[in-house]
Amino acid sequence: MPTEQVVETAEVVEKVKRIILDDLDVDLTYERLDETVPLFEGGLGLDSVVLVELISFIEKRFGIELGDEALNMDTFQNLGSVAQGISRLLAKQQT
Secondary structure (H helix, E strand, O other), X not given: OHHHHHHHHHHHHHHHHHHHHHXXXXXXXXXXXXXXXXXXXXXXXXXXXHHHXXXXXXXXXXXOOXXXXXXXXXXXXXXXXHHHHHHHHHHHHHO
């Protein structure tokens, strides 16, 4: 079971990278989108407007709703934490 979770999270990271590069109005390259780079200050420098857009695209692409418990700085610390949050919500939907 842990292997499935790792694969699923890796797939989610790739989908979130595509959202950032293809759908958001940001000037970033694929190489800068490492899953450990902070999304805000000291990292990619995303602002609150871009974050709202990112949340909207994530909800549409993955068919989930990010509730209040997921809308915090821990979840949106970096791409890895975003992907883990999405994976948890997807797993809950499957049960």
